[in-house]
Amino acid sequence: MTATRSVLASQATDYPRWFQDVIAKAELADNGPVRGTMVVRPYGYGIWELLQEAMNRRIKATGAQNAYFPLLIPESYLQREAEHVEGFSPELAVVTHAGGKQLEEPAVIRPTSETVVGEYLSKWIQSYRDLPLLLNQWANVVRWELRPRLFLRTTEFLWQEGHTAHATSEDARAFATKILYDVYRDVMVNVLAIPVVTGRKTRRERFAGAINTMTLEAMTGDGKALQMGTSHELGQNFARAFDISYLSSAGSRELAWxxxxxxxxxxxxxxxxxxxxxxxxxxxxxxxxxxVVVLAVKEEAIAAARGIADELSAAGLRVTVDDRTDQPFGRRAVNWELKGVPIRIELGPRDLAADVATVVRRLRDSDKTAVARADLTRTVVAAIEADQDHLLAEATARQAARITAVRTVDEAIEAAASGWATLPYDAVGEQGEDRLAESAVTVRCLQRPDGTLPLDDHEPDLVAYVARSY
Amino acid sequence: MTATRSVLASQATDYPRWFQDVIAKAELADNGPVRGTMVVRPYGYGIWELLQEAMNRRIKATGAQNAYFPLLIPESYLQREAEHVEGFSPELAVVTHAGGKQLEEPAVIRPTSETVVGEYLSKWIQSYRDLPLLLNQWANVVRWELRPRLFLRTTEFLWQEGHTAHATSEDARAFATKILYDVYRDVMVNVLAIPVVTGRKTRRERFAGAINTMTLEAMTGDGKALQMGTSHELGQNFARAFDISYLSSAGSRELAWxxxxxxxxxxxxxxxxxxxxxxxxxxxxxxxxxxVVVLAVKEEAIAAARGIADELSAAGLRVTVDDRTDQPFGRRAVNWELKGVPIRIELGPRDLAADVATVVRRLRDSDKTAVARADLTRTVVAAIEADQDHLLAEATARQAARITAVRTVDEAIEAAASGWATLPYDAVGEQGEDRLAESAVTVRCLQRPDGTLPLDDHEPDLVAYVARSY
Structure with missing residues (x-):
């Protein structure tokens, strides 16, 4: 093991501090100059780009098309949907002046785009032939946060927001569910290696203006919950507010879903x-x-390091050569460890002499293994694949171990001190949600006993997942 | 020829109206609700995505990395560079309220990000080892426009903005020039099939805060100029304003470029x-x-149309099947023509009987050719390639034909009524630029007689390109 620990707070001692330290030391992001905003540095943005690509591909596979709606929304648009404006008003950033003058109507920076998209869906949708209409956009949004935290809750963040219109309630629900499972869960589990619990939000936790919010919740290293994505059925709330209607094949005018x-x-x-x-x-x-990073320990190893990198790149891997042999080797190794690069290959004079390379698997045990030069590419390719799976298996096992089945709200609060609790939703109810809230604990989602999505909150035998959350 | 003309204004009669009509009818974009903003519809966004991908690949090939800086910039940042704030102040959108309160310091929505990037370059750059630092971001910016026009001049637009820091003036210039030629010109010519004239802006037309602005100018169908991209040397102006400095290998502290x-x-x-x-x-x-769009003329051709589409997709083409056989064929054909899809394949009962498909090349003459089914894929692949080249050749010839070499400012103004003029920059000077401006004509750029970039405006024998512009 290396000296890394000294540069980071330990997770056990101060988890929030550890989180901040990792972001700073791995050069993922910085605080922006306006409170709560974020500068995403190249290393953090590189992760985001790959994630975005994986998400975008799956979104397109559902038939949704990308578009772009304006950043600025007339204040009056938000007021058309009563719950929506109530939910978002406290978080709005408002442009009152532009071009040297006061605006006649203030414009808000989009906190989300249901309202402006609704206005255009209304124009674009005429007949049942135009449905379903499936749109997505990659954009920035602004929500003024009281307690900002890098990546988790920033005043401005980057996201994709999908907006679709359907002829029937069933079609809308099926699509929102497809996004939840085939897009979001697939990316989280199979790309990010993050196990997620999927379920329905209680009325209290629902998106402002939705009739159903479905969520994916991940467990953090300190046993809290992190909402990783949401998919909403908006019913006919926005269709009514923005007159999104269509002529049915029978010739009647109908509101969309x-x-x-x-x-x-x-x-x-x-x-x-x-x-x-x-x-x-x-x-x-x-x-x-x-x-994979290939570290040349001394200058004489640089050429061989580049040769290895070329071979690994040709095998389809993303490879960096670290040839900064004028800097201490230990510091460089610690730096790549901090950045969490899955495979580190160290190449020193002794390795060259023995015709081997030293392979360190960051996602396993970080033990060092000498691998024969001739076996290197095959070994690394196999390790990359295996370690993606390993990360998921490890996170899945850890999550399972920290979920406790309980019977009462009090037990749930106690269990939530170090992990998640499940309990019968009948034992919670709206009153129970108030009591949980007093201990900063919330119902993260509801599931049927078999893990599937309930159609409403009042189905019998629902299981509530309860936790503290970010 | 089809009936398309009736749905669009003709270019000769009313070019601005034609431009608006095309954007609306081809479903590229709509006006946004806040004046001057734009909704980019899926078809327009699809073009942008492909363009973005081509640009992004070339930007990364220069070694630049993507990052993301905040939308909101403290007003005081802009004031640190005197020319910069003077240039951008009239166009700023200002957030004065957020989270239900008045902000202590108003924040502007970025009109461009030199200032906020400058602040972070200053933090991240310590030593000569950190240089060059090459960053790019894909983002939205807001500049309040008095006479907005879709795509050309919108209050909010999407762009990439690159920001780099270098140890020497020479390195900075070489990089800005590389972007101009290897990234921008390459994309414009070889991806967009748009010939561009590259040159240096006069002092009057320079970016606010730059010591040199290099531009790429395209000729529109009505003989005006359109600035398609710019690359700026900022000298040490922003380095001084934001203290972007580094420790040289000799141990002295130096300002970056x-x-x-x-x-x-x-x-x-x-x-x-x-x-x-x-x-x-x-x-x-x-x-x-x-x-390529494959149109099934009647229902019985749908299966064959899909077979053709599969074959073309397998050959690497982007293909759409139009199977809306319940709608008039003529209207569908006109619609694809309006959208400018390069190849239209029409498949009707007679085509099926003769084992041919009717191929219409939108980028050529739109004549209809019967192609034997067995030759179809090969023919279409070749046509796609040839027509990309044809479009460029056509635009290049048209541009050349509409550039007139003149000797005086008066002649230049006359020539600019229908095209571009070139004239000796010595015959213009700053006074000449004032006179051109009175006729809404500007110097688009300066070139050396051999077409290369001048190092300053005062080199002898410079050629000025002069035109009206969008």
């Missing part, structure tokens, strides 16, 4: 919190900007 | 104006979301 769904840069925060350890970040190979 | 460079959704406007005709848009195959 809409959905919206979003996932954000917060997922990078999830990646840090789910996989990180006391030595720093651990990045799943699927989103690692650098999957 | 910075550059910035941007290209925007305006390029889509350029694509429309350079290639469009009275029948609508014409999209270069390299950025066509649909390169």
């Amino acid at each position: 809409t959905t919206s769904w979003g996932s954000t840069t917060r997922m990078v925060g999830g990646l840090i919190m789910v996989h990180g350890d006391d030595a720093g970040l651990r990045v799943p190979p699927a989103v690692a900007p650098t999957q | 910075t550059t910035s460079w941007g290209s925007t959704t305006r390029m889509v406007g350029g694509l429309i104006m350079v290639h469009g005709d009275d029948a609508g848009l014409r999209v270069p195959p390299a950025v066509a979301p649909t390169q």
Whole structure:
């Protein structure tokens, strides 16, 4: 083990501090100059780009098309949907002046785009032939946060927001559910290696204006919950507010049913919190900007390091050569460990002499193994694949071990001090949610006993997942 | 020829109206609700995505890395560079209230990010080892426009902005020039099929805060100029304002030299104006979301149309099947023509009987050719390639034909009524620029007689390109 620990707070001692330290030392992000904003540095943005690509591909596979709606929304638009404006008003950033003059109507910076999208869906949708209409956009949004925290809750964040309109309630629900499972869960589990619990939010936790919010919750290293994405059935609330209607094949005018769904840069925060350890970040190979770093220990190893890098690149891996032999080797090794690069290959004079390379697997035990030069590419390719799976298995086992089945709200509060609790939702109810809230604990989601999604909150035998959360 | 012309104003009669009509009818974009903003619809965004991908790949090939800086910038940041604040102040959108309160310091929505990037370059750059530092971001910016026009000049637009810091003036200039040629010109010429004249801006037209602005200018269908991208040497202006300095290898503290460079959704406007005709848009195959549309004329052709589409997709083309056989065929054909899809394959009962498909090349003459089914894929692949080249050759010839060499400012003003003029810059000077401006004509750029970039405005024998512009 290396000296990394001295540069980071340990998770056990001060988890929030550890989180901040990792972000700073791994050069993922900085605080922006306006309170609560974030500068995403190249290494953090590189992770986001790969994640975005994986998400975008799956979104397009559902048939949704990308578009772009304006940043600025007339204040009056938000007021058309009563619950929506109530939910978002306290968080709005308002442009009152532009071009040297006071605006006639103030414009808000979008906190989310249901209202402006609704206005255009209304124009674009005429007949049943135009449905379903499936849109997505990659954009920045602004929500003024009281307690900002890098990646998890920033005043401005990057996200994708999907907006769809359908002819029937059933079609809308099926699409919102498809996004939840085939897009979001697939990316989280198979790309980010993060196990998630999926379920329905209680009325209290629902998106402002939705009739149903479905969520994916991840467990952080300190046993809290992190909402990783949400998919909403909006019923006919926005269709009514913005007159999104269509001529049916029978010739009658009908209101559409809409959905919206979003996932954000917060997922990078999830990646840090789910996989990180006391030595720093651990990045799943699927989103690692650098999957393998080849370190030349001394100058005479640089040419061989480059040769290895070329071979690994040709095998389809993302590889970086560290040839900064004028800097201490130990510091460089610690730096790559901090950045959570999955595989580190060290190449020194002794390795060259023995025709081997030293392979360190950051996502396993960080033990050093000498691998024969001829076997190197095959070994590394196999390790990358295996370690992606290992990370998921490890996180899944840890999550399972920290979920306690309880019977009462009091027991749930106690269990939530160190992990999650499940309990019968009948034992909670709206009153129970108030009591949980007093201890900063919330119902994260509701599931049927078989793990599937309930159609409403009043189904019998629902299981509530309860936890503290970020 | 089809009936398209009736749905669009003709270019000769009313070019600005034609431009608006194409954007609306081809479903590229809509006006946003806040004046001057834009909704980019899926078809327009699809073009932008392909363009973005081509640009992004080339930017990364220069060694620049993507990052993300905040939307909101403290007002005081802009004031640190005197020319910069003077240039941008009239266009700023200002957030005065957020989270239900008045802000202590108003924040502006970024009109460009030199100032906020400067603040972080200053933190991140310590030693000569950290240079060059090469960053890029894809983002939205807001500049309050008095006369907004979709794609060309919108209050909010999408762009990439690059920001780099270098140890020497020479290195900064070389990098800004590399961006101009290897990234921007390459994309414009070889992806968008748009010939561009590259040169140096006069002092009057320079970016606020730059010591040198290099530009790429395209000629629109009505003979005006459209600035398609710019690359700036910022000298040490921002380095001084934000203290971007480094410890040299000799141990002295030195100010860095910075550059910035941007290209925007305006390029889509350029694509429309350079290639469009009275029948609508014409999209270069390299950025066509649909390169080939296969139209089933009647229901019995749908299966065969899908078979053709599968075969073309397997050959690497982007293909759409139009199976809306319940709608009039003529209207569907006109619609694809309007959208400028490069190749239209029509498949009717007679085609099926003769084992042929009817191929219409939108980028050529739109004549209909019967192609034997067995030759179809090979023919279409070859046509796509040839038509990308054809579009460029056509635009290049048209541009050359509309540039007139003149000797005096008066002649230049006359020539600019219908095209561009070149004249000796000695015959213009600052006074001449004032006189041109009175006729809404500007010096678009300066070139050396051999077409290369001047190092300053005072070199002898410089050639000025003069035109009206968007």
